[in-house]
Amino acid sequence: MNKGPVWYIVTFVTIVLIQLLLMNNIQFSGYINPYFYILFIILLPISIPTYLLLIAGFFLGITIDIFSNTPGIHASATVFMSFIRPYVINSYNLEDQEKIKIPSIMNLGIKWFVKYLLIMVLVHHIFLFFIEVFSFSGFLHTLLRCILSSIFTFVFILISQFIVFRK
Amino acid sequence: MKNLLNFLLKFHHIILFILLEVICLTFIIKYNNFQRVKFLNSSNAIAGKVYTDLNTVKEFFNLRRQNEMLAAENKTLREELLTIRAANSNVLTIRQLDSSAVKLIPAKVINNSVNKQYNYITLNKGSLQGIRPDMGIICANGVVGVIVNVSQNYSTALSVLNGRLSINAKLLNTNYFGPLKWEGSNPYLAILSEIPYHVKVQENDEVVTSGYSEIFPEGILIGRVVKVGSSKSENFQEIYVQLSTDFNNLYYVDVIQNSMNSERRQLEKMTEYE
Numbered sequence: 001m002n003k004g005p006v007w008y009i010v011t012f013v014t015i016v017l018i019q020l021l022l023m024n025n026i027q028f029s030g031y032i033n034p035y036f037y038i039l040f041i042i043l044l045p046i047s048i049p050t051y052l053l054l055i056a057g058f059f060l061g062i063t064i065d066i067f068s069n070t071p072g073i074h075a076s077a078t079v080f081m082s083f084i085r086p087y088v089i090n091s092y093n094l095e096d097q098e099k100i101k102i103p104s105i106m107n108l109g110i111k112w113f114v115k116y117l118l119i120m121v122l123v124h125h126i127f128l129f130f131i132e133v134f135s136f137s138g139f140l141h142t143l144l145r146c147i148l149s150s151i152f153t154f155v156f157i158l159i160s161q162f163i164v165f166r167k
Numbered sequence: 168m169k170n171l172l173n174f175l176l177k178f179h180h181i182i183l184f185i186l187l188e189v190i191c192l193t194f195i196i197k198y199n200n201f202q203r204v205k206f207l208n209s210s211n212a213i214a215g216k217v218y219t220d221l222n223t224v225k226e227f228f229n230l231r232r233q234n235e236m237l238a239a240e241n242k243t244l245r246e247e248l249l250t251i252r253a254a255n256s257n258v259l260t261i262r263q264l265d266s267s268a269v270k271l272i273p274a275k276v277i278n279n280s281v282n283k284q285y286n287y288i289t290l291n292k293g294s295l296q297g298i299r300p301d302m303g304i305i306c307a308n309g310v311v312g313v314i315v316n317v318s319q320n321y322s323t324a325l326s327v328l329n330g331r332l333s334i335n336a337k338l339l340n341t342n343y344f345g346p347l348k349w350e351g352s353n354p355y356l357a358i359l360s361e362i363p364y365h366v367k368v369q370e371n372d373e374v375v376t377s378g379y380s381e382i383f384p385e386g387i388l389i390g391r392v393v394k395v396g397s398s399k400s401e402n403f404q405e406i407y408v409q410l411s412t413d414f415n416n417l418y419y420v421d422v423i424q425n426s427m428n429s430e431r432r433q434l435e436k437m438t439e440y441e
Contacts, residue, residue: 021221024280033282050180058187065194067214068280069287069323072194079191083184131195132284141352 012060015040020067034152037064038124039160041082042117045101050086057082077128084123088116105161117157125150215321218277218289233418240307269384271421272297281354281414286328288312292422293320303382303423309411310334310389311420313382328354328414335380336389339373341366347374347389347408354414357390359406360398368395374408381431383423
């Protein structure tokens with residue numbers, strides 16, 4: 001199952017559109033805004049070179065930024081997340097890393113995927129929300145917003161995985 | 168030289184990471200002087216086009232609600248017109264007001280948010296339609312925001328729900344004025360500060376624009392007082408204001424084009440330097 005660049009471009013556009021058209025319209029009392037778009041980084045193949053991963057993260061973030069008037073904020077969070085990703089994956093000591101191409105539920109099992117997803121979502125959201133506020137005053141308030149949004153992002157991504165990768 | 172190359176190869180991902188983060192931080196810091204970022208925002212052509220298309224779909228589902236709102240507005244306007252007509256027939260007109268001083272440019276909101284720390288609005292009119300930065304935006308219910316960036320056919324604006332926007336407001340009953348800022352999380356609440364303690368403020372008092380800044384003319388409704396408290400450090404009251412504009416439900420707005428502004432600005436500049 002080797003997927004060419006066209007497949008990734010189509011996925012990129014689809015995920016960005018889902019974020020802009022659906023997720024940005026979900027608002028509960030000003031606290032929760034799920035950031036579904038990070039799914040693109042999560043699903044990139046394990047064997048991808050780090051520099052490509054970072055650049056992909058940068059372009060994903062800057063695309064979201066342009067549409068939501070926040071130059072740099074989403075981009076810095078996605079770049080940070082892409083930087084952390086290889087360390088998270090390596091820490092699990094996958095046995096046959098070469099064989100597994102895409103870190104999905106189907107390839108790795110639900111337990112592994114949930115752990116991996118949770119870490120990635122938290123890393124991205126904590127970085128994003130603190131960069132957005134740009135100060136540590138009101139630390140707990142920001143952390144609460146961050147955790148609430150993380151829960152929603154996590155659930156949405158998990159549901160999407162069950163829909164797309166059905167057996 | 169060879170060592171240096173080896174070093175670069177070995178740590179290329181860390182170097183790239185730092186480089187990209189620095190680029191992002193430059194954007195963020197530059198963006199704090201938000202007028203300077205001219206192109207990386209949703210008033211550019213591509214993003215504007217996408218939002219317009221998306222909006223035509225969204226609009227369809229809101230037609231009924233918008234019709235009701237327009238009908239209600241029509242009713243109040245007609246009532247006002249009748250009262251004015253009745254009053255006019257009894258009064259001798261002394262001075263004809265220059266009716267061309269303030270003009271409104273109607274525009275449609277094509278993007279809007281209420282759940283960020285710094286919320287922005289995108290409008291479907293731009294410099295070709297006469298919109299310039301620093302113009303005020305109002306809607307049928309009250310104040311909406313201030314234009315910051317303009318492209319040919321689109322413009323972006325700070326909404327009242329943006330920590331960077333402070334509006335000069337006054338209490339309608341007592342004429343005391345002060346800056347009004349968003350409260351930070353509730354899209355219906357703002358805080359009016361710098362009102363001294365001896366001023367008696369009651370719930371439901373109307374808060375309107377003061378007309379001291381050139382952006383909004385005097386007397387446009389902002390909201391009503393819901394709670395009066397004291398600020399922590401200063402000798403002033405802190406007044407919580409329920410905003411009259413529903414930012415969750417914002418479709419048609421008017422941009423204020425005040426032709427007297429340039430004259431006023433010139434005069435105020437002259438006095439400043441003396």
